[in-house]
Amino acid sequence: MVVLRRFVIAMSAALLLGAAEPSAPARAAFERAESALSAGRLDEAAAAYREALTATPGYAAALNGLGTVLFRKGQVADAIARFREATQADPGMKMAYFNLGYAARKAGDLATAAQAYERYTQLEPNDADGYYGLGECYRQLGQKDKAIPAYQAYIAREKRPGEQVWVRKAREHLAAMGAEPLPATTATASAQPAAASAPVAEQPAPFPESRPTGAAAVPEPERTPNPALAASRIRDGDALMKERRYREAAFAFLDASHADSGHVEALFKLGNAMAVLGYYGQAVEKWERAAQLTQDAAIRQSAQDNITRARAKMAQAGASPQAAGQPPGSGPVADTTRAQARRAYEQGVQRIGSRDYGGALTSLTQAIQLEPMLAVAYTARGSANIGLRRYAEAAADYQYSLELEPAAASPLYGLAESYRALGRNAEARVLYERYAASSATDVRAQLQEESRQKAAKLR
Known part of the structure; x- marks a missing residue:
C-alpha cells in the first residue's frame, strides 16, 4: 500500500x-x-x-x-x-x-x-x-x-x-491468528507469455530501501497519481521477481508507473525487470528518469551503476527489439498471441455488458498482458474499474489509453466520469466538453449530448 x-x-x-x-x-x-x-x-x-x-x-x-x-x-x-x-x-x-x-x-x-x-x-x-x-x-x-x-x-x-x-x-x-479461513477467491492468474529474451547474467542493483520512497509525484495536469494502486502493483511485481516471473513482474511495475508516472520506486524497478528481460534501452530510460526525480544519493548511485552495466550489454546485443529500446509486447506481436488478446478483450467487453465487472477485469488484464499496446483494452478496463467503483484506477487506465491513441474519444468520456466521481469537477467538465466537440470515429452522439448536459451542470 x-x-x-x-x-x-x-x-x-x-x-x-x-x-x-x-x-x-x-x-x-x-x-x-x-x-x-x-x-x-x-x-x-x-x-x-x-x-x-x-x-x-x-x-x-x-x-x-x-x-x-x-x-x-x-x-x-x-x-x-x-x-x-x-x-x-x-x-x-x-x-x-x-x-x-x-x-x-x-x-x-x-x-x-x-x-x-x-x-x-x-x-x-x-x-x-x-x-x-x-x-x-x-x-x-x-x-x-x-x-x-x-x-x-x-x-x-x-x-x-x-x-x-x-x-x-x-x-x-x-x-x-487462529481465524477461520475464508473461501478461496475465484480470481485466476493471467496467462504468462514467454519472456522476450534470455535474462541477463547479472541482476541489476536493487532499489535502495534505506528510507520510504513511495511518495507520488503529480504528473501532467490530467494525470492524477493513484499511490495506492502504484504501491500494490509494486508489491505484486516484487513477489513476481522473486518467483523469477520477470515478464509478469515487468507488467506489474508498468501498471505502477501508469498509476503514478513520477513514482521513483516504480520506475527503478521497472528498469530492473526490463533489463532482466533484455530491454536495456528501456531500462536505461527508466533508471535515468528515476535518478532525475529522486533526492536520494543512494538511489542515484544504484541507477547509475545499472545504467553503466546496461549500456555495456547494449553494445553486445546487436540488432534486436530490445536493443532498439522497444517495450515488451510493442511488436511485432505474433498472430496467435494477438488473436488470444482480442478474444480476451471481447470476452471482457461481453462481461461488462452483463455487469460481471470482476470477470471483465480479469479478461481485460489478460488482453493487456498479451498485447500491451492495445489501447481499447485499457479503455475497456477503465470501464470495468468504474463498474467496481475503483475510479482512480479507472482514470489511470483511461489516461494511458489516451497516451496510446491521443485522437480517441472514448477515453475522454471515461476519464470525465472518473474525475466527476472523484470530485474533480473542473477537470471533468473540460473533458466532457472535449468529448462533446470531438469528431473522432469512436464518438457517440448520445454520449455527446449527455456530455454537454453534464458539462453544463458542472459550470
Missing part, C-alpha cells in the same frame, strides 16, 4: 466551515507546485505549496501536496504533520487519510496509522487497500480482534487478479 498525494490552520473555523476555498493566488501557486512536483523539483514544489497556504490557510490539497514533498525528502515526521492537518482542514479528504495511514505506518506509529486507515475505510468502504493497511497495523499492534475482521474485509473486496498474492498473505495472517 503506498502513498502519496496531496497551515497553520484556524482549527475551529476549518471544522465548522469545512475545507477552505482557495483564492485565485492560492490556486495559481498550487498549480505551480503540482508542476514542479511532477518534474521532481521538490524544493520548488515545497515553496509553491507554502505560498498557496499563505494565500489560503487551511487549503487541504496544498497541505496534502506539501506532505508528499516532505515524505519524498525523507522528512517523515513533518509529512505526517501536514497530512494530519489536511484531514483536519477537510475531514472528507480521503486521500489525505490514506497518506497519513501509510506515512505513519512507515514511521512505526501504528496507532496513528490504524486510526487514519479506519477513517479511510469509512470514507472509501469499497477500496480493498485500506483494509489491508488496517489489518497490518492491528496485527503488528497485537490487536487480533481488530486485525482479523480487517483482513477478512480485505479478502472479501480484493478481486483484482494481480493482487491475489496479497490475498494469500492475508489468509496466512488469519491462519496464524
Whole structure:
C-alpha cells in the first residue's frame, strides 16, 4: 500500500466551515507546485505549496501536496504533520487519510496509522487497500480482534487478479491468528507469455530501501497519481521477481508507473525487470528518469551503476527489439498471441455488458498482458474499474489509453466520469466538453449530448 498525494490552520473555523476555498493566488501557486512536483523539483514544489497556504490557510490539497514533498525528502515526521492537518482542514479528504495511514505506518506509529486507515475505510468502504493497511497495523499492534475482521474485509473486496498474492498473505495472517479461513477467491492468474529474451547474467542493483520512497509525484495536469494502486502493483511485481516471473513482474511495475508516472520506486524497478528481460534501452530510460526525480544519493548511485552495466550489454546485443529500446509486447506481436488478446478483450467487453465487472477485469488484464499496446483494452478496463467503483484506477487506465491513441474519444468520456466521481469537477467538465466537440470515429452522439448536459451542470 503506498502513498502519496496531496497551515497553520484556524482549527475551529476549518471544522465548522469545512475545507477552505482557495483564492485565485492560492490556486495559481498550487498549480505551480503540482508542476514542479511532477518534474521532481521538490524544493520548488515545497515553496509553491507554502505560498498557496499563505494565500489560503487551511487549503487541504496544498497541505496534502506539501506532505508528499516532505515524505519524498525523507522528512517523515513533518509529512505526517501536514497530512494530519489536511484531514483536519477537510475531514472528507480521503486521500489525505490514506497518506497519513501509510506515512505513519512507515514511521512505526501504528496507532496513528490504524486510526487514519479506519477513517479511510469509512470514507472509501469499497477500496480493498485500506483494509489491508488496517489489518497490518492491528496485527503488528497485537490487536487480533481488530486485525482479523480487517483482513477478512480485505479478502472479501480484493478481486483484482494481480493482487491475489496479497490475498494469500492475508489468509496466512488469519491462519496464524487462529481465524477461520475464508473461501478461496475465484480470481485466476493471467496467462504468462514467454519472456522476450534470455535474462541477463547479472541482476541489476536493487532499489535502495534505506528510507520510504513511495511518495507520488503529480504528473501532467490530467494525470492524477493513484499511490495506492502504484504501491500494490509494486508489491505484486516484487513477489513476481522473486518467483523469477520477470515478464509478469515487468507488467506489474508498468501498471505502477501508469498509476503514478513520477513514482521513483516504480520506475527503478521497472528498469530492473526490463533489463532482466533484455530491454536495456528501456531500462536505461527508466533508471535515468528515476535518478532525475529522486533526492536520494543512494538511489542515484544504484541507477547509475545499472545504467553503466546496461549500456555495456547494449553494445553486445546487436540488432534486436530490445536493443532498439522497444517495450515488451510493442511488436511485432505474433498472430496467435494477438488473436488470444482480442478474444480476451471481447470476452471482457461481453462481461461488462452483463455487469460481471470482476470477470471483465480479469479478461481485460489478460488482453493487456498479451498485447500491451492495445489501447481499447485499457479503455475497456477503465470501464470495468468504474463498474467496481475503483475510479482512480479507472482514470489511470483511461489516461494511458489516451497516451496510446491521443485522437480517441472514448477515453475522454471515461476519464470525465472518473474525475466527476472523484470530485474533480473542473477537470471533468473540460473533458466532457472535449468529448462533446470531438469528431473522432469512436464518438457517440448520445454520449455527446449527455456530455454537454453534464458539462453544463458542472459550470
